[in-house]
Structures are given as structure tokens and as C-alpha cells.
Amino acid sequence: MNKNRTYPTYFVFGALLLYVALYMLPSVIGLGYSFTDWSVYSEEIHFVGWKNFATVFSADYNYTRMLTNTLVFTVVTTLAKNVIGLALAVLLTKKVKLLNFHRAVMYLPCVLSALIVGMIFKSVLNPKIGLLNTFLRGIGLKFLASNWLTDSKIAFNSVMAVDIWKGMGYIMTILIAGIMSIPPTYYEAASIDGGGPWQCFRHITLPLLAPTLTVTTVLNVIYGLKVFDTVYSLTNGGPGFATEVMYTGVYKEFGLGRYAVGTTLSTIMTLVMLVAGYFMIRHMVKGDGQEI
Amino acid sequence: MKRRKMLSALGVNLLAWLLSLILLAPLLLILLNSFKTGKAAAAMNLALPSSLEWSNYALVIEKGKLGTAFLNSLLYSASSVLLCTLLCTMASYVLSRNRRRLHGFLYLFLVLGIAIPINYIPLMKVMQTLKLMNTRIGIVLLYTATQIPFNIFLIHSFVGKISPEIDEAAVIDGASPAGLFFRIVMPLLKPVLVTVMVLTFLNTWNEFVMPLYFLGSTDKWPMTLAVYNFFGMYFKDWNLVCADIVLTSAPVVIIYLLGQKYIVSGMTAGAVKG
Numbered sequence: 020m021n022k023n024r025t026y027p028t029y030f031v032f033g034a035l036l037l038y039v040a041l042y043m044l045p046s047v048i049g050l051g052y053s054f055t056d057w058s059v060y061s062e063e064i065h066f067v068g069w070k071n072f073a074t075v076f077s078a079d080y081n082y083t084r085m086l087t088n089t090l091v092f093t094v095v096t097t098l099a100k101n102v103i104g105l106a107l108a109v110l111l112t113k114k115v116k117l118l119n120f121h122r123a124v125m126y127l128p129c130v131l132s133a134l135i136v137g138m139i140f141k142s143v144l145n146p147k148i149g150l151l152n153t154f155l156r157g158i159g160l161k162f163l164a165s166n167w168l169t170d171s172k173i174a175f176n177s178v179m180a181v182d183i184w185k186g187m188g189y190i191m192t193i194l195i196a197g198i199m200s201i202p203p204t205y206y207e208a209a210s211i212d213g214g215g216p217w218q219c220f221r222h223i224t225l226p227l228l229a230p231t232l233t234v235t236t237v238l239n240v241i242y243g244l245k246v247f248d249t250v251y252s253l254t255n256g257g258p259g260f261a262t263e264v265m266y267t268g269v270y271k272e273f274g275l276g277r278y279a280v281g282t283t284l285s286t287i288m289t290l291v292m293l294v295a296g297y298f299m300i301r302h303m304v305k306g307d308g309q310e311i
Numbered sequence: 312m313k314r315r316k317m318l319s320a321l322g323v324n325l326l327a328w329l330l331s332l333i334l335l336a337p338l339l340l341i342l343l344n345s346f347k348t349g350k351a352a353a354a355m356n357l358a359l360p361s362s363l364e365w366s367n368y369a370l371v372i373e374k375g376k377l378g379t380a381f382l383n384s385l386l387y388s389a390s391s392v393l394l395c396t397l398l399c400t401m402a403s404y405v406l407s408r409n410r411r412r413l414h415g416f417l418y419l420f421l422v423l424g425i426a427i428p429i430n431y432i433p434l435m436k437v438m439q440t441l442k443l444m445n446t447r448i449g450i451v452l453l454y455t456a457t458q459i460p461f462n463i464f465l466i467h468s469f470v471g472k473i474s475p476e477i478d479e480a481a482v483i484d485g486a487s488p489a490g491l492f493f494r495i496v497m498p499l500l501k502p503v504l505v506t507v508m509v510l511t512f513l514n515t516w517n518e519f520v521m522p523l524y525f526l527g528s529t530d531k532w533p534m535t536l537a538v539y540n541f542f543g544m545y546f547k548d549w550n551l552v553c554a555d556i557v558l559t560s561a562p563v564v565i566i567y568l569l570g571q572k573y574i575v576s577g578m579t580a581g582a583v584k585g
Binding site: 145 | 341
């Protein structure tokens with residue numbers, strides 16, 4: 020059987036064409052535009068060297084805030100989602116009644132649009148009538164009631180908390196699948212040797228879940244660096260620049276018509292993630308038998 | 312000993328319920344308030360509505376122009392599902408079966424998109440050049456393009472599980488490449504194709520960043536953007552906003568409940584190697 024005739028390469032062309040034109044090409048020409056003064060007002064485009072990069076990395080501008088916010092967001096949500104997701108996964112692989120109901124509920128926020136989740140939490144976190152403050156006042160913790168989304172000191176924490184609320188079920192679902200793939204004989208052997216629940220977790224579950232946890236960490240890091248939806252719908256970067264991340268920054272530059280600076284921000288992110296992504300993708304496709 | 316076991320079982324169940332309630336409370340809040348009068352909804356609490364105000368829904372559909380938005384969302388989601396599933400299946404099939412060096416490289420290149428972010432501003436330039444700015448077809452092509460990497464990754468590993476001997480038998484029986492693919496292989500891929508279709512539909516329905524950048528005219532907006540716009544205008548009428556949120560989320564929640572098995576298998580694929 021002639022492989023090239025039976026499996027013609029032109030079957031790949033449709034997907035490849037769209038992917039190259041609308042996904043890869045913008046990144047490539049974006050690299051070029053990062054060195055120009057392209058804006059909505061410019062009739063012709065000039066080469067300006069590293070000027071845009073200098074603007075982005077200059078200490079006196081709000082870009083440093085975006086950069087640190089994005090990094091903080093990535094680290095905090097990755098850690099929190101992994102820890103909470105792991106705890107949930109361990110809990111929901113025990114003998115719990117209505118197990119599937121609980122699992123379904125935990126995953127539910129993941130299928131809602133981030134825009135919708137943002138609107139829901141604008142209500143829940145409303146300082147006067149929001150569910151959270153009403154609840155805190157009701158149980159006598161009035162001093163904890165805050166302006167969750169408008170106080171610039173805590174707004175970013177609120178945004179991260181909402182994102183963790185939305186995303187922890189996803190991590191839990193992956194980890195449940197990981198825990199279920201651990202052969203039960205390991206736990207039986209441990210219990211014969213007198214191992215308690217903590218020892219089982221520490222010496223069986225955790226080490227055998229390590230590959231899965233690596234994948235969830237990488238997925239979370241990629242998601243965190245790219246985050247836009249949740250931040251946009253909750254605070255749109257405000258108050259001031261308190262919750263600004265890289266991609267809300269890109270959108271603002273787009274709105275202001277400063278295309279070159281916005282493109283530069285994107286290019287920086289693309290280069291960072293190209294390096295990180297390459298290793299992750301290699302890891303993901305390794306077991307696939309593909310020669311690369 | 313027995314008593315301790317019972318106590319710990321009780322504790323585990325209580326904890327699960329407590330956590331589920333934390334997840335459900337905000338969603339319940341929206342559902343309950345969507346049926347209240349404007350005055351009752353202004354308090355935004357979990358009290359049951361005294362009467363069911365179905366008129367909220369009628370009002371929202373009319374004022375928020377949800378009819379058009381619903382049809383837009385349906386059009387974008389359905390078209391992306393069809394186009395993306397077809398193109399990705401064809402590509403993954405050949406990339407999995409034909410393993411020359413070129414195909415290995417193409418596969419890695421295509422799935423690399425899982426990690427790489429979209430560069431929106433130069434994309435606008437590309438869209439302008441291709442005359443796709445502010446067009447429905449442009450948005451559908453964008454949604455298709457952005458979901459190619461993950462879908463190819465999903466289907467590719469599934470094709471590998473189907474024995475190539477089936478192909479050989481079909482070729483000996485005189486099947487053409489297209490006939491082999493559409494009549495023999497594609498039906499065998501049904502489980503993973505359902506997963507791909509469900510995930511693509513949900514992702515497209517929920518997405519709003521592409522229209523934000525590339526759809527200027529409101530009559531082409533999908534439901535997510537329409538509801539956000541409505542929220543900006545009627546943010547004091549929480550009953551209406553809640554009804555709008557319920558209407559926008561209902562399709563995804565229904566699909567989630569029906570297709571949970573497929574969503575979970577897609578989400579966990581690749582992350583867990585059993």
C-alpha cells in the first residue's frame with residue numbers, strides 16, 4: 020500500500036491554511052510591527068528600532084504594573100487551583116453520596132462564559148447589596164465586608180479569587196482522572212502494612228500524580244499568562260491600573276489606536292510562551308508515537 | 312472503630328455539600344432573581360421570589376435584541392463546529408497515519424498553537440487585507456482557526472488507536488482515499504468527534520474577545536457581547552440582567568448536562584496517560 024497515495028498530504032492543507040493565515044502569520048508580522056511607529060493615525064509606517072520595547076520596559080510607566088500583575092496572577096492562581104483542585108479530587112474520590120452530582124457541580128463554572136461569571140460576581144461582590152457582604156454582616160463579621168472590586172488594595176485579590184472559583188473544578192476533574200488511574204492494589208498493600216490516610220496520600224497518591232500535576236501546572240501557567248476575559252469583565256484593569264494585566268493592556272492600546280505598542284506587548288508574550296510552550300507540547304505529544 | 316468510621320463518612324459528606332453550596336450559591340442567586348420584580352431583585356438575596364415574573368424574560372429578549380444575538384451565536388457556533396471538525400479530522404488522520412518527517416513537523420507546528428497566544432492587533436491587519444473585518448464569515452474562520460491546535464491534538468491520538476489494517480482491507484477492496492476516510496475511518500472516530508464538537512460548540516458560544524476586536528456592528532454580535540452590552544445599560548435592573556444571564560447560559564448548561572461524559576474525556580485527554 021502506497022502511504023502517500025492512501026493518506027494524501029493535501030488533507031492537511033485546509034487546517035494548515037487557516038492556522039497559518041489567521042494564527043501564525045499575525046504573530047510573525049507582529050514581530051515586525053514591534054519595531055515600527057504603527058498607529059491608527061499613521062499614514063505610513065517608520066522603523067523605530069527598539070523604542071517600543073524601551074517604552075514597555077521603562078520603569079516609570081504602568082507597563083511594569085501589568086507585567087508584575089500578570090506574573091502574580093499566574094503564580095497565585097496556579098498554586099491555588101492545584102492545591103484546591105487536589106484537595107477536591109481527593110475528597111471526591113472517597114465514598115461520598117451523590118458523588119457524580121458533586122463532581123458535576125464543581126465543574127459547572129468551567130462551562131460558563133468568563134464574561135457571564137464576571138457579571139455574576141459583580142453582583143455577588145457588590146459592596147452594598149452583594150451576597151458576600153450581606154453574608155459577612157449576617158454572621159457578625161461586618162468588619163470584613165469590603166469594596167471588593169473598587170478598593171485598589173484588594174481588587175486584584177478579588178479578581179484572582181473569582182478566577183480560582185471558576186477554574187478549580189477543571190483541575191479537579193483532571194486530577195480525579197489521574198487518581199482513578201492509580202491501581203487500587205497499592206492502597207490495599209499500604210493498608211495491610213498499617214498505613215493511614217495521610218501516609219497513603221503522601222507516599223502513593225502524590226508521587227504517582229506528579230506527572231499529572233506537571234501538566235495541570237503547565238496548563239495553568241499558559242492560561243494565567245494569557246488571561247484577559249475574567250479581568251476584563253470584572254474590573255477592566257481598574258481601579259486605576261490596579262488590576263491591569265498584559266492582555267487588558269493590549270486591548271487598551273488597541274482602543275487608543277497605539278497599535279505598535281500593543282503589538283510589542285503581544286510579541287513579548289508570544290516569545291515567552293513559544294519557549295515554554297515548545298517543551299510542554301513535546302511532553303504532551305511524546306506518548307503519541309510521533310517522530311519529532 | 313465503627314463509630315469513628317461513620318463520623319468520618321458524615322464529615323466527608325458534609326464537606327462535599329458545603330463546597331458544592333459555595334459553587335452553587337452565586338448561580339442560584341442569578342436564577343432566583345431572574346424571576347423577581349425589579350424592587351425585590353434590588354436586594355439581590357437568596358430569598359425565593361414571591362411570584363414568578365416571566366415577563367422579565369420577554370422584556371429582556373425584546374430590549375436586549377436577544378433574538379438576533381441568539382441566531383448569531385448559533386450560526387457562529389454551528390459553522391465553526393462543522394468546519395473545524397471536518398478540517399481537523401482530515402488533518403489529524405493523515406498526520407497520524409502518514410509518518411514521514413514532514414508530517415511529524417507539521418503536527419508539532421499545528422499543536423504548538425495550544426501554547427501560543429493570538430496577536431490580535433496584527434491579526435486585524437490580516438483580516439483587513441483579506442476583507443474579513445466585521446463580517447460573519449471572518450468570525451467563523453477565526454473561531455475555526457483558533458481551535459485547530461487543541462482539536463488536532465485530541466483527534467490525532469484517537470486515530471492512532473484504530474488499526475491501520477482496516478485501511479489496508481478497504482484499499483484492497485478498491486476504496487479511494489476520500490472514500491476510505493469518509494466512509495470507513497470517520498464513522499470509527501465518532502466518540503472523539505462528539506467530544507470535539509461539544510467542546511468547539513461550548514468554546515465558540517462562550518467566547519467574546521474576537522467579536523470585541525473584530526465585529527464593530529452590534530447586529531452581528533453574539534449573545535455574550537449582547538448580554539454584556541445590556542448589563543452596561545440596565546445595570547440597576549438586576550432582575551432583567553439576571554434573566555439575560557440565564558438565557559445566555561442556558562444552552563451551554565444544557566449541553567454540559569447532556570454531554571458531560573464527552574467534555575470530561577476531552578478535558579482530561581493528554582493530561583493523564585493511563
